[in-house]
Amino acid sequence: MDKTDLSIIEKLTEEARTSFREIARELGVSPDTVINRYEALQETGVIRGSTVVINPKKIGYQAMAVFMIDASPTHIMATETTPTESSQILEKLIEMRNIIIATKTVGDHDLLAIGVARDFDHLTNIGADIAKIPGVKDLQVSFWIEKAELCPEYFII
Amino acid sequence: MNSNAGIDEIDVRIIRALQKDARTTFTDIARDCGVSTDTISKRFRKMEKAGVIRGTTILLNPKSFGHDCVASLGINVSYPHLNEVAELLRTIPEIVFYTSSMGRSDIFCIAVLNNVGRLSQVKDLIKGHPMVREVTTSIWVDEILLCPENFEFEHLDR
Numbered sequence: 001m002d003k004t005d006l007s008i009i010e011k012l013t014e015e016a017r018t019s020f021r022e023i024a025r026e027l028g029v030s031p032d033t034v035i036n037r038y039e040a041l042q043e044t045g046v047i048r049g050s051t052v053v054i055n056p057k058k059i060g061y062q063a064m065a066v067f068m069i070d071a072s073p074t075h076i077m078a079t080e081t082t083p084t085e086s087s088q089i090l091e092k093l094i095e096m097r098n099i100i101i102a103t104k105t106v107g108d109h110d111l112l113a114i115g116v117a118r119d120f121d122h123l124t125n126i127g128a129d130i131a132k133i134p135g136v137k138d139l140q141v142s143f144w145i146e147k148a149e150l151c152p153e154y155f156i157i
Numbered sequence: 158m159n160s161n162a163g164i165d166e167i168d169v170r171i172i173r174a175l176q177k178d179a180r181t182t183f184t185d186i187a188r189d190c191g192v193s194t195d196t197i198s199k200r201f202r203k204m205e206k207a208g209v210i211r212g213t214t215i216l217l218n219p220k221s222f223g224h225d226c227v228a229s230l231g232i233n234v235s236y237p238h239l240n241e242v243a244e245l246l247r248t249i250p251e252i253v254f255y256t257s258s259m260g261r262s263d264i265f266c267i268a269v270l271n272n273v274g275r276l277s278q279v280k281d282l283i284k285g286h287p288m289v290r291e292v293t294t295s296i297w298v299d300e301i302l303l304c305p306e307n308f309e310f311e312h313l314d315r
Contacts, residue, residue, distance in 0.1 A: 027193035105295035148256035
């Protein structure tokens with residue numbers, strides 16, 4: 001990545017809809033250069049996609065929560081190709097409404113999911129739904145009501 | 158439930174399209190909705206103005222920038238010293254997100270670090286604070302799935 005790539009990334013991080021023409025003008029390069037660089041950054045996986053950042057509070061979400069999940073031991077000798085319990089749980093998590101980030105983790109738990117909830121009933125229901133996923137052994141929750149004290153301006157939450 | 162949001166079917170379709178790809182043209186969205194491009198662009202600006210839409214952004218791979226380790230930390234502190242610990246967190250540049258929380262941890266944060274060695278240093282730094290009782294760390298493995306499209310809108314009155 002060179003300076004031009006980083007400038008393109010910077011512009012699009014602040015406003016993903018900025019036209020390539022405008023970026024080209026600002027950087028003093030041709031629009032084709034910007035398009036080619038953007039496509040290359042996508043192909044090499046530097047840019048994974050683009051999205052709109054919404055304010056959950058404005059659409060009726062009162063709380064955010066992080067769910068820390070432990071998977072049951074399977075007692076099956078896993079090979080490289082065996083789908084693991086955590087992978088199967090992860091697949092279910094990302095299909096769940098109101099779960100907006102999910103990942104497998106190494107360390108204190110096996111998986112982590114971040115979700116948005118309308119109220120306490122809703123939060124409890126989301127927790128119950130996660131607990132129902134086969135292979136989930138234990139679930140711990142932390143939640144917050146106010147906007148986070150520190151949050152990147154363009155974080156998806 | 159939250160009628161003052163004033164979001165209707167077209168607004169939701171705009172958000173859904175942009176959640177998948179923020180660069181989708183208003184012309185394409187207009188065609189899908191069967192309305193004019195002008196309507197879409199007006200709706201978008203209306204939602205921006207109302208603060209429903211905070212902006213659009215690209216999703217980057219931290220690894221491409223030399224950050225090989227993304228981790229979350231749960232911190233438990235001796236009350237009422239939350240703010241003192243928060244002050245320490247603010248001095249650690251790798252911590253990109255933190256919030257005081259209820260439930261399992263008093264503070265939840267996300268750190269983007271160069272490597273696991275640095276995570277260990279950051280954890281020790283936090284553990285060194287006299288008001289910190291417990292720090293739990295989880296390293297996020299490669300496949301971090303962002304799924305903003307899981308936001309529900311069905312509860313809104315419209």
